[in-house]
Amino acid sequence: MARPRSKIDITCQNHTCKYFLKEDGKDILKRGRNIAGHQQYFCNHCRKWFVETANTPLYWKHLSEKEIINICKHLVEKNGIRSIERITGHHRDTIGRLIEDMAIHAETMNEYLIKNLKLTAIECDELWSFVKKNKRKLSPAALIGMKKVMHGSTQA
Ligand SMILES: [Zn+2]
Known part of the structure; x- marks a missing residue:
């Protein structure tokens, strides 16, 4: 089953971000893949990148x-x-x-x-x-x- 692509269900993984692991009010963009092939995300609040393997x-x-x-x-x-x-x-x-x-x-x-x-x-x-x-x-x-x-x- 393919996952729906429209909704980003990952939360910010940056510990110092105000929206760290927060679902409400999060502002995450999906942006390409890194060299290892992991999906990359960008948090608009803390302006930091993270990859989807950083699951919590x-x-x-x-x-x-x-x-x-x-x-x-x-x-x-x-x-x-x-x-x-x-x-x-x-x-x-x-x-x-x-x-x-x-x-x-x-x-x-x-x-x-x-x-x-x-x-x-x-x-x-x-x-x-x-x-x-x-x-x-x-x-x-x-x-x-x-x-x-x-x-x-x-x-x-
Ligand atoms: Zn953040």
Whole structure:
């Protein structure tokens, strides 16, 4: 299936941009490909280029940014996957896959959570500890991603 070409569903990947990972108000242009063949994008807000391989959890197609933020808030409040399923109505597999993606991109996710959800570094740390305890099946990539941001987990 070809993806629709009219709509750009990627968000700005520049951490210092005001529209970093923001869907609302974004101004992204699609502009050719780089030498490696990756689609290039340009953010009109920060005037920076980035490529589509720089995917983040919030570029995740099955849930809107609002829903992802909602799930993150439940995780911060230490609600398990099953209770989040009950509260939000999303299937636990969907939530599980989102958490998996978030863990892989934990570094980017932390910046996002601190910037947009006004979490503190400690709250982020608690979120990952909770994810680690609550979700038994995490891929090696997810564990590596989490290890990068979790303090005190390296001695394990
Ligand atoms: Zn930008």
